[in-house]
Amino acid sequence: MRSLIVTLGLSLLLVQGATWAAADSKPSKSRTKITHAAKASQARKAAAKSIPERPSYGQLAGLRSSTDALALNSSVAYVIDQDTNEVLVSKNDDAVLPIASITKLMTGLLVSEANLDLDEHITITQDDVDTEKGSSSRLKVGTTLTRGELMHLALMASENRAAHALGRTHPGGLSAFVNLMNAKAVQLGMRDTRYVEPTGLSSKNQSSAKDLATLVAAAYQDSLLREFSTSASHVVEVGRQSLRYNTTNRLIKNPNWDIGLQKTGYISEAGRCLVMQTRVAGRKLIMVFLDSAGKVGRIADAERVRRWVEVHHAGRGGVPHT
Numbered sequence: 001m002r003s004l005i006v007t008l009g010l011s012l013l014l015v016q017g018a019t020w021a022a023a024d025s026k027p028s029k030s031r032t033k034i035t036h037a038a039k040a041s042q043a044r045k046a047a048a049k050s051i052p053e054r055p056s057y058g059q060l061a062g063l064r065s066s067t068d069a070l071a072l073n074s075s076v077a078y079v080i081d082q083d084t085n086e087v088l089v090s091k092n093d094d095a096v097l098p099i100a101s102i103t104k105l106m107t108g109l110l111v112s113e114a115n116l117d118l119d120e121h122i123t124i125t126q127d128d129v130d131t132e133k134g135s136s137s138r139l140k141v142g143t144t145l146t147r148g149e150l151m152h153l154a155l156m157a158s159e160n161r162a163a164h165a166l167g168r169t170h171p172g173g174l175s176a177f178v179n180l181m182n183a184k185a186v187q188l189g190m191r192d193t194r195y196v197e198p199t200g201l202s203s204k205n206q207s208s209a210k211d212l213a214t215l216v217a218a219a220y221q222d223s224l225l226r227e228f229s230t231s232a233s234h235v236v237e238v239g240r241q242s243l244r245y246n247t248t249n250r251l252i253k254n255p256n257w258d259i260g261l262q263k264t265g266y267i268s269e270a271g272r273c274l275v276m277q278t279r280v281a282g283r284k285l286i287m288v289f290l291d292s293a294g295k296v297g298r299i300a301d302a303e304r305v306r307r308w309v310e311v312h313h314a315g316r317g318g319v320p321h322t
Helices: 002-025 029-050 099-111 147-156 161-169 174-186 209-220 223-229 295-309
Strands: 074-080 089-092 122-123 142-146 232-239 241-246 260-267 271-280 282-294
Touching: 074 209, 074 295, 089 295, 099 147, 099 161, 099 174, 099 209, 099 223, 099 260, 099 271, 122 161, 142 147, 147 161, 147 223, 147 232, 147 241, 161 174, 161 295, 174 209, 209 223, 209 282, 223 260, 260 295, 271 295, 282 295
Parallel strands: none
Antiparallel strands: 074 089, 074 282, 122 142, 232 241, 260 271, 271 282
């Protein structure tokens, strides 16, 4: 009898142990959700990598096949001495192309020149959501920040909803603001420039390197634009959250660079773009790079030009035009 009880007890233990083992082998619901989410994320990343970028306007026009003495990655390059207007680098500088978020320099310039209250609170609305490219933003609908904070994020971190809200809330509304952008371009002598909105998400915002050098020179005169565009990072309080934003231009954090004003830009139609006011070898320069190939191409071009100027800064002339 005792042996039978022991046998039954052992059998129960074995069955229960097997049940426990089976339970341990089953992933929890939370773990399953995390696993599925991770797999979905990996699938999306793989799909994104498999889809080639659409060719830029510059690429379609054959500009990327043009060569230059510095073997630059950008289809368009234009570098001038800010004080003398001496042209140091010139490559397809008359080509009119989409300029992406370089647009935000004009947006910021107009907001600053209007002398609007930078402490006025502005709320992000559904109108500020990107329907052009479907880009994401951490500024959710209903978020309220000051006009100054929105300017800071637009110029430093290229925040699209921030830039759109600045144009939307300008006296007269968005349509009047876009008219002001184009009027300012005419006033500055930017004959090849046209704007249709304040963010740069539209490929219809177009300009030439020469025109953008003019814009950089004008924007550089504004201390607020210099401060906001060259900021390395900024934290804004959104409800109970603190959101940290960082510059889109890695050269800002590079001690080898002395940058007075800058703006980056990217949409597929424009390629990667960069404009800067900087000091190199004692010279104040304005650099414009449009439709650069690869994620680091525009940065590599800026570095290449800087090294070239450091060697040839004693007034020996510029790079041959291409």
